[in-house]
Amino acid sequence: MTSKRLGKRTVAFASPPSVISFSNIGGKMESRGPLADYFDELDQDSFFGEKTWEKGESAMQKRVLNRALQKAGMAPSDLDYIFAGDLLNQCIGSSFGLREFGVPFLGLYGACSTMGESLAMAAMAIDGGFATLAAAMTSSHFCTAERQYRMPVPYGNQRTPTAQWTATASGCCILGAQGDGPYITHATCGKIVDLGISDVNNMGAAMAPAAHDTLLAFFQDTNTSPSDFDLVVTGDLGALGHEILCDLMAQDGVKMGKNYKDCGLMLYDLKQQDMHAGGSGCGCSASVLNGYLLRGMREKRWKRILFAPTGALLSPTSSFQGESIPGISHAICISNTK
Amino acid sequence: MTSKRLGKRTVAFASPPSVISFSNIGGKMESRGPLADYFDELDQDSFFGEKTWEKGESAMQKRVLNRALQKAGMAPSDLDYIFAGDLLNQCIGSSFGLREFGVPFLGLYGACSTMGESLAMAAMAIDGGFATLAAAMTSSHFCTAERQYRMPVPYGNQRTPTAQWTATASGCCILGAQGDGPYITHATCGKIVDLGISDVNNMGAAMAPAAHDTLLAFFQDTNTSPSDFDLVVTGDLGALGHEILCDLMAQDGVKMGKNYKDCGLMLYDLKQQDMHAGGSGCGCSASVLNGYLLRGMREKRWKRILFAPTGALLSPTSSFQGESIPGISHAICISNTK
Numbered sequence: 001m002t003s004k005r006l007g008k009r010t011v012a013f014a015s016p017p018s019v020i021s022f023s024n025i026g027g028k029m030e031s032r033g034p035l036a037d038y039f040d041e042l043d044q045d046s047f048f049g050e051k052t053w054e055k056g057e058s059a060m061q062k063r064v065l066n067r068a069l070q071k072a073g074m075a076p077s078d079l080d081y082i083f084a085g086d087l088l089n090q091c092i093g094s095s096f097g098l099r100e101f102g103v104p105f106l107g108l109y110g111a112c113s114t115m116g117e118s119l120a121m122a123a124m125a126i127d128g129g130f131a132t133l134a135a136a137m138t139s140s141h142f143c144t145a146e147r148q149y150r151m152p153v154p155y156g157n158q159r160t161p162t163a164q165w166t167a168t169a170s171g172c173c174i175l176g177a178q179g180d181g182p183y184i185t186h187a188t189c190g191k192i193v194d195l196g197i198s199d200v201n202n203m204g205a206a207m208a209p210a211a212h213d214t215l216l217a218f219f220q221d222t223n224t225s226p227s228d229f230d231l232v233v234t235g236d237l238g239a240l241g242h243e244i245l246c247d248l249m250a251q252d253g254v255k256m257g258k259n260y261k262d263c264g265l266m267l268y269d270l271k272q273q274d275m276h277a278g279g280s281g282c283g284c285s286a287s288v289l290n291g292y293l294l295r296g297m298r299e300k301r302w303k304r305i306l307f308a309p310t311g312a313l314l315s316p317t318s319s320f321q322g323e324s325i326p327g328i329s330h331a332i333c334i335s336n337t338k
Numbered sequence: 339m340t341s342k343r344l345g346k347r348t349v350a351f352a353s354p355p356s357v358i359s360f361s362n363i364g365g366k367m368e369s370r371g372p373l374a375d376y377f378d379e380l381d382q383d384s385f386f387g388e389k390t391w392e393k394g395e396s397a398m399q400k401r402v403l404n405r406a407l408q409k410a411g412m413a414p415s416d417l418d419y420i421f422a423g424d425l426l427n428q429c430i431g432s433s434f435g436l437r438e439f440g441v442p443f444l445g446l447y448g449a450c451s452t453m454g455e456s457l458a459m460a461a462m463a464i465d466g467g468f469a470t471l472a473a474a475m476t477s478s479h480f481c482t483a484e485r486q487y488r489m490p491v492p493y494g495n496q497r498t499p500t501a502q503w504t505a506t507a508s509g510c511c512i513l514g515a516q517g518d519g520p521y522i523t524h525a526t527c528g529k530i531v532d533l534g535i536s537d538v539n540n541m542g543a544a545m546a547p548a549a550h551d552t553l554l555a556f557f558q559d560t561n562t563s564p565s566d567f568d569l570v571v572t573g574d575l576g577a578l579g580h581e582i583l584c585d586l587m588a589q590d591g592v593k594m595g596k597n598y599k600d601c602g603l604m605l606y607d608l609k610q611q612d613m614h615a616g617g618s619g620c621g622c623s624a625s626v627l628n629g630y631l632l633r634g635m636r637e638k639r640w641k642r643i644l645f646a647p648t649g650a651l652l653s654p655t656s657s658f659q660g661e662s663i664p665g666i667s668h669a670i671c672i673s674n675t676k
Contacts, residue, residue, distance in 0.1 A: 004467040005418075009442060011468045052659050080343075081527065088653065089427040091447045095651035099530040099664045104347060106455060106527060107651070107666075109429045109445040117444060121459070128466020129342040130349045189419065189444060192437040313433035313445070315426065321390050326437045328445075 004127070007221025010188045016338050017126040018179025020133065021072035022290040025064045027168030029142070030287065033268040038291035040067055046143055046168065054092060057141040060170035061097030065135060068172040076101040079174070080131035083118040085109050086139050086282055089148065093139050111311030112236050113190065114138040115171060115286040116330030120187040122175045132177050139170035140281030149316055162202040164238045164280035167267060171286030173294070182297040186333035188218040192313060194326040200319050204241025204277055207310035210327030211237060212248040215308055218331045219254060226256050230302035233293065234329070235285035235309025236264035238278035263288035285309040297336055304335040342465070345559025348526045354676045355464040356517025358471065359410035360628040363402045365506030367480070368625065371606040376629035378405055384481055384506065392430060395479040398508035399435030403473060406510040414439040417512070418469035421456040423447050424477050424620055427486060431477050449649030450574050451528065452476040453509060453624040454668030458525040460513045470515050477508035478619030487654055500540040502576045502618035505605060509624030511632070520635040524671035526556040530651060532664040538657050542579025542615055545648035548665030549575060550586040553646055556669045557592060564594050568640035571631065572667070573623035573647025574602035576616035601626035623647040635674055642673040
């Protein structure tokens with residue numbers, strides 16, 4: 001019964017699920033970044049019309065799912081499952097944002113790797129014969145993340161050079177058993193990797209070893225290398241994590257090359273927008289995938305990409321208790337051909 | 339590709355995954371309850387040998403997975419995936435408890451429904467051909483939950499009559515493609531249901547409508563009724579939620595009957611242990627399933643049970659912001675025959 005396993009850790013889908021529809025939404029900073037043209041919606045109001053930032057984050061998930069459904073001419077009742085999660089305590093961005101849709105809901109927690117985890121789970125549900133249509137989605141919000149992980153925004157917390165900027169954004173991808181692609185052809189799910197980094201202002205360094213572990217497994221299992229892909233894209237390693245990942249892969253004889261990008265380095269103009277090490281948050285990779293990347297694939301700019309968002313599985317409590325930061329990364333291969 | 343769908347929302351596994359091994363652990367209160375004999379391990383130290391309660395909760399997950407593996411004569415490397423989550427912010431009970439195992443990890447957030455969600459996901463991964471062996475697990479801890487959701491334990495918070503007691507417990511179930519049962523034959527995943535209950539000390543009332551929605555869908559899809567099962571067991575509705583669920587089902591003409599039990603009413607002696615409305619927490623249903631229930635099935639005391647844990651998808655933040663409490667429930671049919 002494990003005919004769909006390839007190598008040690010990779011799943012090769014027998015009937016690769018197709019991207020049916022995708023949508024993204026961003027806030028003020030995202031509207032000033034280089035990918036602004038690739039957003040379905042950009043809202044200058046950080047509350048997204050709600051009274052609190054948390055409710056605003058939920059509103060983003062609601063809007064982005066509604067738009068993805070609308071673009072596909074679908075009703076919520078067409079979906080068999082929604083796979084979603086976010087960074088907020090108890091994932092309230094998802095549970096409150098999605099409660100009105102009446103769709104069976106599978107809550108995930110993968111920190112900033114959630115877009116990858118949700119795609120892997122949705123693709124398994126479809127290829128396994130348990131669903132015809134499923135949505136994979138996540139969100140993050142700068143102001144909800146700042147006050148939960150660091151300090152409330154009005155405090156004016158000073159940021160270190162290695163700090164990243166949590167994207168105020170959400171992305172949703174609807175996968176289906178039938179469709180014209182792009183297709184989810186492979187998924188390599190991540191192990192928890194913890195090399196002992198404990199600086200909460202240097203997430204890139206904490207998460208890079210997880211991306212290294214997962215990407216190495218993917219390349220070995222599929223007998224490929226980065227040059228076989230038009231793009232290899234990590235989620236939010238940022239400037240430092242990008243460099244560390246290249247170094248770690250080089251130690252194993254794998255050259256990441258110039259096609260290796262990071263969503264955290266794509267979403268903002270780091271210097272002009274004073275973004276320090278780059279963007280981060282579940283919404284960073286989710287909005288880049290469900291806009292710039294999938295649109296580029298539909299427009300045949302790229303044939304095959306490897307999307308590997310990374311997450312840091314810490315909490316303020318674990319850090320206060322002296323713990324290091326465990327990382328995780330899930331790699332998803334997306335191709336225009338089955 | 340949806341041949342495994344039954345009715346509107348239920349999955350009928352083509353090759354029902356088998357329970358390979360299961361294990362549970364509990365704390366002091368659990369050791370004084372009526373199910374004490376059905377625990378693999380009971381620790382009188384609420385820290386489980388660690389310096390903080392959060393680390394203690396992680397230690398429970400670590401121990402319970404180790405024991406489940408040991409009972410099956412397996413190594414961590416035999417597992418293709420671990421599906422796990424817990425109540426702690428950012429699910430640190432799972433990420434820190436499981437980081438050393440080196441097994442691909444899929445983090446879930448389903449609040450107290452997590453044992454059901456993890457079983458559904460693990461069974462789909464196996465029946466879908468993506469895994470041979472997968473662990474499904476979760477935990478909760480009275481002291482970590484109290485200080486996160488309510489007040490730190492030393493404060494001596496007064497509890498209302500409808501309040502429930504978060505179990506200090508963890509449970510793990512290893513499922514496999516081959517095995518002698520019991521088997522996971524069906525799963526009905528839950529929708530988010532919110533009827534507007536906002537009393538955080540009455541979770542049973544908030545979650546009962548979700549159990550009602552999922553169980554009704556399951557019975558309709560499978561053309562069964564509660565009397566077709568030796569046991570129908572909800573997770574932690576407690577005394578009030580148990581009664582509400584019976585009422586809601588009766589309104590739809592479904593008599594829950596005397597075989598309907600709730601793990602929150604089984605784990606403790608409510609009166610003698612001053613438990614108010616009963617037990618709760620992810621670990622409540624997880625430890626009852628992975629001890630009393632699965633052992634009873636192996637001993638042929640029951641042939642077929644329906645396990646439907648329920649979760650409340652709130653956070654302290656959502657309640658402070660005036661939100662009601664969304665509930666969710668996932669139903670898993672477990673049978674001694676395929």
